[in-house]
Amino acid sequence: MLVKNPYLLKAGRVEKVIKECEGIYTFHIATEESAVFGQYNMLYAFGKGEAPITIASKGENYVVHTVRAVGDVTKHIDSLKEGDLLYWRGPYGNRWDLERAYGKTLLIISGGLGLAATRWVFEEAQKSPVKRLIHLYGAKDYDSLLYRYLYKDWNNRADFRIVLSNPHPQWKGKVSLITNLLKELDLEKDTIVFMCGPDPMVKACIPLLKEKGIDEDSVYASLERHMKCSVGTCGHCMIGPYFVCKDGPIFRYDLIKEYFERKEV
Amino acid sequence: MKVGVFKFSSCDGCQLAFFELEEELLELSRIISVEYFLEASSSNRWEHFDLAFVEGSISTKEEEERIKKIRESSKLLVAIGACAVSGGIQSARNFEDFSQVYSSVYSYKHYETNHYSKPVGDFVEVDFELRGCPINKESLKELIGAIIQGRSFQMPSYPLCLECKRKGNPCVVVAHGLSCLGPITLAGCGALCPSYKRGCYGCYGPIEKPNLEALEEGYRRLGKDERALKESLILSFNAYNKNWRGQI
């Protein structure tokens, strides 16, 4: 019996590079490979290793990745130019359960680079029979805002709100915490919530949603854990009984609550 | 890339790793230029170093001054070996009455030396550590490779036991009743001692948070007392390492 080698890498050309802000770049990589929103790829840097990177969006024959240079792999990726080859394997992981929001309100909450993980599903939601679409996006600084070039379009199709933690002379919008923005929102009880951001942000939003009558089983969060294999065999990404790499990265909150909220699980 | 190799209180053993690179040293000399290395060359320049390797502990006033000068002249500073990283075997005296140690070796009273032998990191900022007494050439190659390739330096953070098991050694504590510092010692040597059927004596120094309380229990099980554990830590060449300073 021959099984496919999950570690084999594919190559794709970098078609486009967009500088989002200092140290964060978005890449369009040519590929015919199919994928769904919520999934991620393992990007490879020769001689350095691999890192899981979310599929931020997808076009006809390219995928979009947004990468912040923090370590060996991501620094390498961010040094790529148009025409360079990028090596990767994937896609891996599960998808956002967008269908559950059909006919209901869909609230997306993104913190920082978490926007890369919600962008694609947000774009898809705009085209789908979601009753009301709200997206709260919190970023630290004005300079770290991602995808500015899409805001206009997004604002036309959805309720897209940005909040910054720090003021900036050019910033006319809100300076506050994303939780304050959430508090102000009027939401139906049957709202579906998609979240991606740092663990503390996710943890802080849950009780606020509860106050609004939104159950934990209507909330989905995309998690970040250490990953090596992405196929549920290396053990690194485990949270309780789940492998974030293959059972996630997106989890219905009630299923992981026990493990996510408890220290050091 | 300009490189300097410096020696402080030590046995020279770690510098030998450079000579062990042999052919690779010749290869490397195309990319890096060894500007200062007293033991290897009679032509030495001390201006600016991109990379300074420091062997040995700091145990005299002169050494305290010299290490600061090296730090000022160097972009990256690497502490190599147990002496530079933790104070070396000579730091065993930090745990004893210095005047007695002194007079058991010398009668002449006026030699200048500090009571304590201390790691380089007590005086200047250290960018990288190469562990071991002595270091091995693989880790040296890994570090030079990481710097040349502009990637991070890969060093184990786990205890020796993991490396020992990967090698297929049965645990010497269980099989032979030997005491072994492996559970609290950083991996990297290739689990040499257990491979030669003896307990690890700790020459790669402590892991980040060694559980000494648990190890003490382990020693008790073998019929060895606290004193035996304390002595083996003091003689581990790494007794003055910051990861357990104050605990021994």
Add this chain to the structure above:
Amino acid sequence: MKLRIDALTRVEGEGALEVYVEEGRVKGLKLSIYEPPRFIEGILKGKLYHVIPDITARICGICPIAYQMSGVQAIEDAFGVEIPKDIEEIRRLLYFGEWIQSHALHVFFLHLPDFYRMPSILELANLDKELVMAGMEIKRAGSLIIQTLGGRTSHPVSVVPGGFSDLPESLSSLLEPLERALEKSLWAIQRMKNLNFPSFELKDVVFVSLWEEDYPILKGDIYLEGERIPSSHFKEIFEEFEVPYSTAKHSKLKDGKTYLVGALARFNKAHEKLSPLAKETAEKIGIEPPIKNPYKSLLVRMLEITHSLERAVHMVKGYKKPKRSFVELKPKRSEGFGVSEAPRGILWHNYAFDEEGRITKADIIPPTSQNMPAIELSLWQLLTVLDNLMEESLRDLAEPMIRNFDPCISCATHFLRVKVKDKP
């Protein structure tokens, strides 16, 4: 006027040379060695006997096995155990590994560049790559022996009082590299025999080595002017003293004579016991005792390399893992002596223990401190005949002379930094 080489280069450890010159003529000199003391003997006090080989190895990263061998033999002497022949043979093999590694390091990396007026082996490699590569291959063969028997090339882990903690099942992987290195050593000697050796003769220096059945290495009596003296009498023939200016504890014969240990001394006393190939080569290149020209120690070290390789090949071929790799020791209140031929010469250890086996006295005399007076004497001989010694030429003159003796300053148990006085 004081001329000074602040930092000696291409020697093991760090030292300085000061020369006092009046009207161009040398009036005094001192080889000051500023290795800080590491108090190894002081640290050993009160500790259990079995730590001796691991701790004393750290006196010197270049000849740790010498320390381990003298150390364990002192312990075994104290506790009155005989080491079985097969284990002793393996100790010799390990020791040959160190001779090969250390001699090759000195000959090729430190000494040879002098004969080509090159700053280091890296530059020498541009000039004669073949020779340099041969040197590396030889050194690697020595390292391989140590690594195979002891896990790593410096501070091997398997040496314990009584023998080895464990030994490999087979040494067959050593054979090929050793045989190749042996060939390379013969080839390299031919290449080196015609180097330009400055003419110089050591005067008033007594050669001292150990006496063994074979060419001395592992143990034996002290062989002094035709007499065999047990190592326990070491302190009765030699006198060790602290010198405030130079930093090593120096050593002289009790009658005040300067003596020399190491390769030259061994060759001069025991050349007829060299291995067949080494002896034959010595004859062929016209090296015969007594060799008094220290520059020629280069060739003598090469001959010792050949000897070691040839003996090692033989041992590897006949190797069988002993049934037990060590014998048990029982500590008792006692005193013991251990002596062996480090690459640089006689290394003497002396310990006393209490009934538990804790060390009550530790005394170690390394070869380099014994050789300090001889080195100074030859520098004196070299420099005092000069009329107009200039600072610029001092390094070029003095350093090669010092390197002839392969001093290992790291064997620095007794070396101290001292304030340099203005007058000699």
Add this chain to the structure above:
Amino acid sequence: MEGKGKGYTTTIEGLKELFEELKKDYKVIAPTLKDGVILYKEVGSFENIAFGYRNTEAPGFYSLEKAEGYFTYTHPANSPKSFLHPPELTLIKAKASQEGLVFEEVYPEDKMCLFDLRACDLWAIKILDRVFLEDPYYQRLRSNLFLVAVECTYATLTCFCKTMEKGPVPKEGYDLLITELEGRFLIRAGSKKGEELLVSLKTKREAKKEDFEEREKKIRALEEAMESFFNIREVPQKLYSRMDSSYWEPVEKRCLACTSCTQVCPTCFCFDILEKNTIDLRESERVRVWDSCFSPSFATVHRFNLRQSIHSRYRQWLMHKFAYWIDQFDTFGCVGCGRCITWCPVGIDIRQEVKRIAG
């Protein structure tokens, strides 16, 4: 349970013949003696198999003595994991070329026979089969594997396969099964491969009723002698309800987080993938090495290990073995071999911890 087809009995010569047959096609891995410890290792000759020893094992303790008979010990210190999921395995080699990177898959091609496997390790392989269901490296080795199982007639103090319901009788998954009887061996086949080999053996005779009866007696005696430490059916739910650190903190004083338990365990599979390159960066290898949830960098996110405390790492390990594993792979992650108990340098006994926390 009976094997498929008939049973045969044979002598030690017959086993030797079997061994020689196996050696023709397989790299035979069998228990060998090294420095007073029995380990699985490739063996060249039948004489090198460590027959006739008895192991005494207790928490943090191991010793061997000579014994009458052949298969008189239980299982070696290492496990089949060392061969099916090797501690270090190169997965992919990447080479730089003009056109970009060229990748080469490096597959282990060994055809192995594991000779003398006990019930616990047989189960452990079954568990690994599920974990590495889609791993081509494991699957290659696995599909070429020949398994000779042996029935235990003795258990050490650390064995608890009975508690875990994994032994002492091997149920399935072997090609051949050997039971040592008085002066002879009962052999049965468990697969077609095994059957064919068995039939071709010259030194054998068909097993009789008495042979089976003698076997039955021996096995019953062992089963009865073995203690049951806890009721595994209740363990997972109890553990899930006791995740609070107060249950786990006592371990902090005793556990060294040395990783030994996870390494000797026949089912612990966690690994790391290292990137090993040449200085000139012309070539790089992706190498899989054993890792451990006790390792301080195991669960690192942004250079911060989510499991800082030792007791939280212990919780992760034990919960995984006795609770999470069931959700993941529909089986416990523990087969009761007792290796982690014997080979813990401070003698922590997982059975006692399970009893303490979930008892």
